[in-house]
Amino acid sequence: MKPISPPVVFFLLILLSSATAKHDSPSSSIVFTTLSRLEIAFDIYALPIHLHPPSISNEIQITDSSSVNYNGHFPSISTVQSLINGTDSTPPSIYLVYVSERNRSFNIYLDALYFDAPSLTRSRSALQIPIRIQLPLLNSGESVDQISMKDKPTLVGHTLVYVSTHENSSVPRASWAAVYSTSIKTGETRRLTPYGVADFSPAVSPSGEWTAVASYGEKGWDGEVEELSTDIYLFKTLDGSDRVRVVEHGGWPTWADESTLYFHRRGDDGWWSVYKASLDESVVVIQRVTPPGLHVFTPAASLGCKNLIAVATRRPESEFRHIELYNVDSGEFKELTRLVSPKTHHFNPFISPDGIRIGYHKCRGDHNAYKTRTPLLLESIRSPTPEISLFRVDGSFPSFSPDGNRIAYVEFPGVYVVNRDGSDRRKVFSEEAFSTSWDWKRKGVVYTSVGPTFSSEGTKVDVISINVDEDDLSYKKLTTGGENNAFPSPSPDGKWVVFRSGRSGHKNLYVMDAVQGEKGGLYQLTEGPWTDTMCNWSPDGEWIAFASDRENPGSGSYEMFLIHPNGTGLRKLFQSGLAGRANHPWFSPDGKSIVFTTDYAGVSAEPISNPHHYQPYGEIFTIRLDGSGIRRLTHNSYEDGTPTWVSKFIDPVDVARPNKGPGCEFEDCHWLRITQNNGLQVSNLSASKPQCGA
Ligand SMILES: *[C@@H]1O[C@H](CO)[C@@H](O)[C@H](O)[C@H]1NC(C)=O
Ligand SMILES: *[C@@H]1O[C@H](CO)[C@@H](O)[C@H](O)[C@H]1NC(C)=O
Ligand SMILES: *[C@@H]1O[C@H](CO)[C@@H](O)[C@H](O)[C@H]1NC(C)=O
Numbered sequence: 131m132k133p134i135s136p137p138v139v140f141f142l143l144i145l146l147s148s149a150t151a152k153h154d155s156p157s158s159s160i161v162f163t164t165l166s167r168l169e170i171a172f173d174i175y176a177l178p179i180h181l182h183p184p185s186i187s188n189e190i191q192i193t194d195s196s197s198v199n200y201n202g203h204f205p206s207i208s209t210v211q212s213l214i215n216g217t218d219s220t221p222p223s224i225y226l227v228y229v230s231e232r233n234r235s236f237n238i239y240l241d242a243l244y245f246d247a248p249s250l251t252r253s254r255s256a257l258q259i260p261i262r263i264q265l266p267l268l269n270s271g272e273s274v275d276q277i278s279m280k281d282k283p284t285l286v287g288h289t290l291v292y293v294s295t296h297e298n299s300s301v302p303r304a305s306w307a308a309v310y311s312t313s314i315k316t317g318e319t320r321r322l323t324p325y326g327v328a329d330f331s332p333a334v335s336p337s338g339e340w341t342a343v344a345s346y347g348e349k350g351w352d353g354e355v356e357e358l359s360t361d362i363y364l365f366k367t368l369d370g371s372d373r374v375r376v377v378e379h380g381g382w383p384t385w386a387d388e389s390t391l392y393f394h395r396r397g398d399d400g401w402w403s404v405y406k407a408s409l410d411e412s413v414v415v416i417q418r419v420t421p422p423g424l425h426v427f428t429p430a431a432s433l434g435c436k437n438l439i440a441v442a443t444r445r446p447e448s449e450f451r452h453i454e455l456y457n458v459d460s461g462e463f464k465e466l467t468r469l470v471s472p473k474t475h476h477f478n479p480f481i482s483p484d485g486i487r488i489g490y491h492k493c494r495g496d497h498n499a500y501k502t503r504t505p506l507l508l509e510s511i512r513s514p515t516p517e518i519s520l521f522r523v524d525g526s527f528p529s530f531s532p533d534g535n536r537i538a539y540v541e542f543p544g545v546y547v548v549n550r551d552g553s554d555r556r557k558v559f560s561e562e563a564f565s566t567s568w569d570w571k572r573k574g575v576v577y578t579s580v581g582p583t584f585s586s587e588g589t590k591v592d593v594i595s596i597n598v599d600e601d602d603l604s605y606k607k608l609t610t611g612g613e614n615n616a617f618p619s620p621s622p623d624g625k626w627v628v629f630r631s632g633r634s635g636h637k638n639l640y641v642m643d644a645v646q647g648e649k650g651g652l653y654q655l656t657e658g659p660w661t662d663t664m665c666n667w668s669p670d671g672e673w674i675a676f677a678s679d680r681e682n683p684g685s686g687s688y689e690m691f692l693i694h695p696n697g698t699g700l701r702k703l704f705q706s707g708l709a710g711r712a713n714h715p716w717f718s719p720d721g722k723s724i725v726f727t728t729d730y731a732g733v734s735a736e737p738i739s740n741p742h743h744y745q746p747y748g749e750i751f752t753i754r755l756d757g758s759g760i761r762r763l764t765h766n767s768y769e770d771g772t773p774t775w776v777s778k779f780i781d782p783v784d785v786a787r788p789n790k791g792p793g794c795e796f797e798d799c800h801w802l803r804i805t806q807n808n809g810l811q812v813s814n815l816s817a818s819k820p821q822c823g824a
């Protein structure tokens with residue numbers, strides 16, 4: 131019963147169109163940090179719904195432990211069989227559509243698995259490897275080839291409905307997330323979201339006629355990082371027409387039938403809860419269905435069983451996000467994943483059309499059916515410009531040695547140095563420190579700031595230099611007053627270091643002697659009752675780039691500025707909308723461009739559908755020094771930050787990080803923590819099997 135290769139005809143890849151136009155920077159590499167991302171090794175798993183209590187032996191790992199796989203959807207068997215043509219008509223044991231970040235980019239895949247003895251509830255060895263057919267669903271076409279985040283797929287017949295971020299919103303701080311449909315047969319792609327609007331979390335109705343989304347409509351993003359202020363809209367899946375707002379305030383819609391939607395929202399009492407919207411009346415009737423006392427979110431309705439929904443929960447007694455079933459008629463919850471893997475976060479459940487299986491994703495850890503985790507030091511990311519090799523590093527505040535062969539970075543706590551091939555990783559400083567930079571002239575000299583990040587002007591933080599090539603790792607304190615002296619960046623002649631300091635009561639920029647520190651010479655470069663910070667000295671010595679809130683001190687909004695080291699020539703280089711953020715500028719090796727992190731592209735997914743990110747809007751961009759040529763390099767719903775740029779072109783392949791400890795060390799959304807239970811009774815758990823019907 132070995133299935134033959136799929137008959138689906140894929141088109142030759144049409145090479146990147148405009149993005150291949152020669153950029154004026156010579157070949158180089160950019161390395162940046164993504165909060166927790168290299169700890170997140172998601173795979174999609176499934177449990178049977180009607181077997182209770184479930185145990186670990188009932189759990190099937192569906193995806194193959196390659197890269198990061200999440201936000202699954204169970205299509206119908208007829209859809210799958212028409213795409214995957216076996217040598218006989220034996221249907222696959224299990225099949226799945228999902229998002230994957232394998233192959234340096236995002237794509238949506240269909241996997242069909244054939245176990246030798248298909249059976250739903252039979253326990254199987256975790257080591258049983260099925261025969262797998264795997265199809266990337268987006269293969270060609272002007273839109274799908276472009277680099278973008280892809281998310282939340284639904285496959286109905288041969289139409290794939292999903293989110294993509296490939297179209298520039300052209301408006302600062304307006305998300306690029308929009309819903310598209312692609313015909314798997316022809317590759318024809320259609321944008322379903324109107325221009326000027328961002329849509330998230332699409333859900334297609336059982337008949338396929340309607341798609342529901344969480345959307346900003348015309349109102350736009352206001353910097354939210356917990357609950358997005360979205361409403362729920364419907365439109366025709368065919369062409370996006372008949373768009374109508376049906377629910378004010380809500381996200382993550384799911385269909386129980388053609389006229390019943392469930393969705394989540396954070397209620398006035400502070401609890402995330404699931405609500406029901408009945409659409410068959412002349413007025414939409416909205417009803418809260420889950421009780422206060424626990425957070426309940428990311429619902430998934432069951433087509434076969436209208437009173438049963440799958441949800442993720444955070445309960446007062448648990449630090450972990452778990453998947454449960456909830457009977458909307460009886461008000462009873464049924465725990466599932468806590469009984470299987472209690473100390474793991476589980477995300478974004480979905481139910482099979484026949485109502486027998488529930489899927490979700492979680493971090494696979496070391497115990498998975500396929501290969502063991504290969505921890506990475508550098509993860510290669512597909513770059514929109516082939517001359518720039520783009521990497522995510524497993525550490526914060528990376529910087530390259532001038533020869534491009536070594537990377538210094540921060541873990542909390544400690545400063546590390548590693549060869550860029552992953553070898554010879556060493557801890558060079560063990561206390562809490564942040565930001566790193568290398569001296570251009572004195573080999574092996576690394577600057578950092580010792581103390582806590584994000585603290586007030588008076589907090590004890592001092593700039594030091596470490597000679598990482600000396601056996602005793604001697605270090606030198608360059609500032610001593612502890613007035614939040616941070617973000618050191620040396621001049622190319624090796625004589626000076628620019629840094630920010632809170633010594634005047636405000637964080638402004640100062641320049642000091644690189645060898646002797648402030649005792650060897652010091653001057654104040656910027657001055658004013660605001661914050662100037664995150665400074666970087668250009669390779670030609672002419673400019674210092676920095677981030678500042680000087681136009682609206684204390685607002686949390688940061689713009690990027692340039693100033694000559696002699697204090698002249700101050701100008702604003704970039705602003706992200708009226709209240710946006712542009713941080714961590716770093717010059718290109720030729721000094722003509724800057725890489726930085728910004729909220730310019732808004733957020734790309736509902737933050738609650740992901741692990742914790744302080745700034746889920748952080749994406750990496752470059753801009754020329756004259757303010758032209760802004761370009762987005764990263765597309766995802768993670769927090770990307772602290773980029774660095776080196777003249778060496780590093781081969782765009784992953785670099786392993788040997789001897790890395792256990793993975794999966796990421797946190798759930800901090801704002802879902804329940805600090806007190808407000809005296810509310812925790813909802814009842816049912817000991818019986820979940821029932822369809824009352
Ligand atoms: C499946 O394969 C059979 C024989 O190889 C062929 O006749 C049939 O058209 C195929 N079906 C699809 C949907 O490709
Ligand atoms: C990986 O992505 C490239 C485009 O960057 C594509 O040409 C190639 O076919 C993909 N490989 C696989 C195995 O999907
Ligand atoms: C300040 O430095 C810039 C750039 O090096 C230079 O063009 C300018 O003449 C200098 N101005 C003064 C007053 O020294």
Ligand SMILES: *[C@@H]1O[C@H](CO)[C@@H](O)[C@H](O)[C@H]1NC(C)=O
Nearest residue numbers: 298299300301759760761762
């Ligand atoms: C977005 O499009 C506008 C107008 O076409 C263009 O000026 C701008 O550079 C683009 N921005 C990005 C980040 O691609």
Ligand SMILES: *[C@@H]1O[C@H](CO)[C@@H](O)[C@H](O)[C@H]1NC(C)=O
Nearest residue numbers: 421460461462811812813814
């Ligand atoms: C839980 O069960 C008790 C006893 O059956 C009942 O009195 C109470 O109302 C239930 N609470 C909730 C939140 O359903």
